[in-house]
Amino acid sequence: MYQAYTHGDFPMVGFIVMVYLGYLGLMYCINQLRALPLTRTSPKKYFLKSIIWVLAIVLFFGFAHQFPTFVHPLVAVFMFGATISTSYFLFFLYLVHNCNPHQSTNSYYTLRIKVVGVSAPSSKVIINGNKLIRDVVPAPGNV
Structure with a gap:
């Protein structure tokens, strides 16, 4: 961040700050969602899932927008494609499928x-x- 600031690359400084704040917000929202009870859905759960989806997509599109100048154009197209497909996957996982962040005791098998x-x-x-x-x-x- 210091190198970007001293060279006058203020968009890179903004990107770095956005990544740090977005990641901290994402981890905070995930922890808040895990702290909620497993019972029925609530508006707070739906809101937290929406915020998680939005923050993840902002981070993914930020990386996909910032780094095409450093890579081949075909790789840049692949990065945007991966970002869009991940966006659809997370939307389906959190908002359509109603994924529960808690791991159920029946969802894995212990092999001794x-x-x-x-x-x-x-x-x-x-x-x-x-x-x-x-x-x-x-x-x-x-x-």
């Missing part, structure tokens, strides 16, 4: 693996109570 013998390269592995033979490389992460 216990290595029974570590001397042979092909060790017996117990996966959730079922004995299976798998090729397991003995390592601290596999125990």
Whole structure:
């Protein structure tokens, strides 16, 4: 930011300030949305989701607008295409699909693996109570 200011590149200074403030606002809104209860929708939830979408799109379009001067025009077209497709994806995710930022306990599966013998390269592995033979490389992460 200092280099841009000393060289008189005030649009770059504005862009850097916009990125920092946009990112801080985005993180604040996401944390506020996660702090809300999981119950039914409320106007505050819808407002926060809208603000998250707008801030993300402003940041994406800011990057897509600022950097085409440094790259090939084909890459610039790709950057704008990626920004537009991400905009549609986030709109669908937050506003149409009504995505919940909380992770449900049923949305992932915990797989517990216990290595029974570590001397042979092909060790017996117990996966959730079922004995299976798998090729397991003995390592601290596999125990």
